[in-house]
Amino acid sequence: MNATAESYVTEDGRTIGAPVMEMKNITLKFGGVTAISDISFDIREGEIRAIIGPNGAGKSSMLNVINGFYHPQEGEIWFRGEKRKPMKPYQIAQQGIARTFQNIALFKGMSTLDNIMTGRFTHMKTNMFWQAIWKGPAEREENLNRDIVEHVIDFLEIQAIRKTPVGRLPYGLQKRVELGRALAAQPKLLLLDEPMAGMNVEEKEDMSRFILDVNDEFGTTIALIEHDMGVVMDISDRVVVLDYGKKIGDGTPDEVRNNQDVIDAYLGVAHD
């Protein structure tokens, strides 16, 4: 893994480009608690980047920093070659960053289709006036967005639950719908917060397949938090390891697996 190389080709033939997002010396504090202290890492174009660490390591906080929900007290975020000014989450969504949540955050009473349609919201341009008149631009826009959403539904193979209220769906499918909503935004960078939490083996396999397919088919850069080490090591190109808000490891799955600090953080250290 040569950090200076502009781009390289992975074993399975995907091209990984230059860094799209760089976190430089990020520190995030809540009152007296330092959630993240002085962490730097980058996410390269087209890669699957995992963020792992024990409970309370600061993984979700990190995702919320990337996502613009939290604003770090120190440090810089560079996105696509530009230093990012403090922004609201919706502005960040407009930049092409979409995410899913650790605890499913769907509209339970709405159908799968409508939930995924909400993912298109940031791309809608017609105002309330046109929406009310409906005929003309608003209808054309709706049809265009529906087409994109239908492609997402086809991609995730959830045609059978198109009209089902998501509250009635099993957990694994709700997770998939949430991924669908994020995909509908056609993001450049996709953030996944524990996409496989609480799933059985089969659901995990399906979800891993979809994550790899998204990356492969659309070239979407993916950053994910996950606890299942088997999954992380299998699907990610590079892994960054956090512990108590500090970065303790960064590199390919193999490098991380053999990193003594990482092993200690996960297995504990004998106190003698």
Next chain:
Amino acid sequence: MNATIIDGELDTFPKLLARNAIKFSDKAAYRVKEFGIWQTWTWTQTKDEIEALALGLLALGLNEGDHVAIIGRNRPHLYWAMTAAQCCGAIPVPLYNDANAEEMAYVLEHSGARFVIVEDQEQVDKVIDAQETVHGIEEIIYLDKRGMRKYDHTHMNAYEDVQAEGLAGRNRLEPIMQERCAALIIDSTCVMLYTSGTTGRPKGVVLSNRNIISASASSSEFDDLNAGDSVLAYLPMAWVGDFIFSIGQCFWTGFCVACPESTETMQTDLREIGPSYFFAPPRFFEGMLTTVMIRMEDASPLKQRMFKYFMSHAKKVGPAILDGKTVSAGDRFKYQLGNILVYGPLKNTLGMSLVRVGYTAGEAIGPEIFEFYRSLGINLKQLYGQTEASVFITQQPDGEVRADTVGVPSPGVEVKIADNGEVLYRSDATFIEYYKNPESTADTKDSEGWVATGDAGFFEESTGHLRIIDRAKDVGKMSDGSMFAPKFVENKLKFFPNILEVVVFGNGRDTCTAFINIDLNAVGNWAERNNIAYASYQELAAHPEVYQTIKSHVEEVNISVAEDSMLSGCQINRFLVLHKELDADDGEMTRTRKVRRVIVEDKYSDLIDALYSGATEISTETEVTYEDGRKGSIKATIQIEDAKTVARKAKAA
């Protein structure tokens, strides 16, 4: 009444296609739901699509007489691929898309297919796996481009690219295509279909244009099918019935074939399309009835009362009204009222409001299930058929429909019963031969063209209807010399919603015993209602209360079996509930879900021994194959239960 095809006219599919493109030009021919919207192709467009593909296949070097394997779910494009192959003088060979790589490899090797047309990446992967042992495959053509970008494309093409290439070379290739089409005659091979094979390897059944088109023509006339009808194509493309419905009858009458969006959306798509002509195996009707009953239990008390009241009325007069018999005005009025309140909405939910002709075949259907649909006013009928007969041997005419027969010989089919009780038939539609298997051909089809069905049956003297007893091969003798017909008992048991599959043993033994598979859907729902927690099929199957329920079913069946003087020896003395569902991936069933008795007997010989040894439980370990071909094993301790039997009645009774 017998529709005949005339030599030289409309005797091949390219000719039928040309006729339809003119006669039904702007009428819908094929539909498929894609991206949430029904896409439609008219007959003219269908012809253009088929020709484009045929030209492309010629450009790739498809030769006359080649076999073209076609693998995938029901898609218009794959149906067109069959006709396109015919337009090139080649022979389409549809394969079961859920077959694993090993099964697929056998058929690909045996048929010697040079070209393979598949639906998506999953099937491409299987074909590539198969190529380790099969070397005849030269070109793979795939329909869905997803995930295919990184494959080695030296001998691989996307369907639409093949079509584009064909159109680009139209001037050069069209004369060749016309020449190939013109060379087809009535006795050219139309299609080769592999039987599911309850015993041994699948056999390739060679069917000519004469077979397929005459079967399609006479069956269309039998039920007055016409261009205004529509069907939903959801059964495996490799199955002869689907070929007859979705290509044969479709091309002959010009009706519209709709393909569902995915396997899971079939029920929704059925409701949206509302077909007028519908075919399903008994399993499908059973499943749908179970779903209705489960959902009714959740309905409000008022609705439940209404449902019960009107269903009992429908049971009384519904079938009679359907058959056009005399029913009192009062009953008719009440039935009409029921139709508005219950039957109509229910049929609409099932997607069967418009069904004019419905068929079920393949297995016996439970009389209650059969009556349920007929009492709603759905014209559900039975037919008896085989791949070797291009489906139709016997079928039930309107007004003569019963649960226990399979009808009268289809138009143009002669049926007779051999001395040993086996049903024989011959017609224009009987197959040419088994591919590369003259011994089997000679065993099945005699010099006069009579084909042995392998089923034992008899004609009812009063009505002329055929009744099937069992597979001739499975009928045996018990040690005391009385007749053993496992299917007879199995079917009775399978009519209980809780029981999915049964295998009865007893040939050459003193008593009969059975393996039972519970229906996870029905029993799972019961468990939920009774607060019985379970984590897996295995756990639920072993639950003592489930055993008691199954036991009561078995004892009920024993009483009914005892009433039959010939078969009263087939009462089940002991049974067990299997720890896993019988599965086609493990080879225990065929892809059309028929039990492979020999394999089951062999694989579970320890369990059978235990059934006859008097043991009360047995520990076993079974190898299972997952969908992707990996293997694992299940360990279980299975209880064995005794069931009460009824003393045999005297022969005179």
